[in-house]
Amino acid sequence: FAEDGSQLWLRFPAKNGISADKIISKGNSPTLNIARKELSSHWQGQTVELRTENKDKNLKDGYRIVSTPEKIVISAGKEIGLLYGVYHILRLQQTKANLSHLNIIEKPSYDVRVLDHWDNLDGSIERGYAGRSLWKWEDLPGKISPRYEEYARANASVGINSVVLNNVNASPNMLREDYLKKVRVLADIFRPYGIKVYLSVNFSSPKVLGGLQNSDPLNKDVQKWWKNKAAEIYKLIPDFGGFLVKANSEGQPGPQDYGRTHADGANMMADALKPYNGIVMWRAFVYSPSKDDRAKQAYLEFVPLDGKFRDNVIIQIKNGPVDFQPREAFNPLFGALRKTSEMVEFQITQEYLGFSNHLVFLAPLFKETLESDTYSDGQGSTIAKITDGTLRPAKMTAISAVANIGEDTNWTGHHFAQANWYAFGRLAWNHQLSSEQIADEWIKMTFTDDQNFLNPVKEIMLSSREAAVDYMMPLGLHHIFAGGHHYGPEPWGDYKGGRPDWSPVYYHQADAQGVGFNRTKTGSNAVSQYFPPLNERYGNISTCPENLILWFHHVPWDYTMKDGKTLWDELCYTYDSGVKKVRGYQKIWDRMEPYIDEQRFADVQSKLKIQSRDAVWWKDACLLYFQTFSKKPIPYDIERPV
Ligand code: GCU
Known part of the structure; x- marks a missing residue:
């Protein structure tokens, strides 16, 4: 090999x-x-x-x-x-x-186990860090890349059985006849591997592509357009999976443009797909500029619609209520829709976790969400049990994640990012597997079972997500990324005149008193969207888990944390410990040279250099910036900012 x-x-x-x-x-x-x-x-x-x-x-x-x-x-x-x-x-x-x-x-935990590709028709990938798209739209349907089948095989080997081919910010052209013929070729290659193809669709397709007056879901011509489109698709691809829809979110068109609801929009598409057993995955990632807390918007828009969706609609909910942050509280919509099927959307591609430069094993993040207890039906109402049909008879069960795959030789940019594709597949198949078990089998399969390699590398993987949280956004801080690309820190970002809900300062709210987003009763009251006792637990600063304290509270700089340190000192030490962990990974990795091939050893070694430099950058930028508010010294046993 x-x-x-x-x-x-x-x-x-x-x-x-x-x-x-x-x-x-x-x-x-x-x-x-x-x-x-x-x-x-x-x-x-x-x-x-x-x-x-x-x-x-x-x-x-x-x-x-x-x-x-x-x-x-x-x-x-x-x-x-x-x-x-x-x-x-x-x-x-x-x-x-x-x-x-x-x-x-x-027996699989979920019926539909989906990879979402955010691939555009021009070959670029939104938030993709492993090269351009695998799908060669210009070459299809005539020329077939051998990687299509290799990709299908890799998915089948971990039980992934559904693929959304294109970006949620969908081009209406995706549904053009010539593109559907290209899609058919992929579907034919994937089918023997048990994989169904789905497409992201643009809500305005009837207008933009079909030339109709509008795309109003209650317009009979629009409904007919979708029915005809479904018939056309199923003629080409008899086992087509269905649609994924981002509507009325971040400027995308949707039913609200016509004064209709998400249910009106989703049901129209569901009716078109129903005769063929197709499904609609309707995203709950909705927010628009408003004075209210962005973290509350999905719940506010969807809870009133509970029970109004067709049986073949499933609401696709990001793990957290803001946006795939290194750590978020779980999305309070889980469990709140009692008569509507719900599914999780994770992000495998590391938009907010150092792209394909940082080694961050995501199984612990996925598990943290799945094992979160929502208390929707009393203690033990975990997100896993809500979405897999254990707790409530589910009309269908599904789980999804945004892929990190591109045409790079190693598929995912970082060799260790392959583990995140693998981990998602394994957990979609069996969400009870532990992160440790997944890491163990992946290392043995991908590198070697030599204990001298296996054990230290497993240690790295299992602690890597927490390390990233520590050097980027500890204690519940979130969305303090540089605008647009989301790679480095920009806690000072204040897009005045632009969207406040895209400004880091809006999320950390640092001032002379303290730091953190007050989501308690005296603030945005997002805590009220959680079931008791979580609303109380999160809402009370002394019972709120410290790893989310700045998510829910505006905390004074000299607030005493559980270990006796002030908040300011805790912040300093936590950033520093993130840096130290990555430096530790470098030392461990350097000793791994004898056990694996030169190329992968060197590739990972150089990526760790970038990661460790970036960790210092994060620590210094954030501490120096927050220090302008706290006016407190950085403890002397912490490395001075460069
Ligand atoms: C994030 C991401 C966007 C993406 C969006 C979504 O905001 O930055 O690129 O389109 O999520 O999930 O729809």
């Missing part, structure tokens, strides 16, 4: 798979053929039998694996389950598990 990262975690033994007579299976579908090919190319163990069984239909896309030293039987209700089962045993082989007495039942 080339050691350039192009193989991702799929580094199975390249030769000497078992012979055809040791693969027992009936049938001849494209999916089964892939399963057999994976075995004959890479499986070196006992005989494998693949069986579809009616009794396993309740496992959905899942499967059973039962083995003796002589034989492994993989059974599933659907063929895709067999392929997933094959990837499971290949993973076990690669991570050197004992294969002779397996007894495994797997």
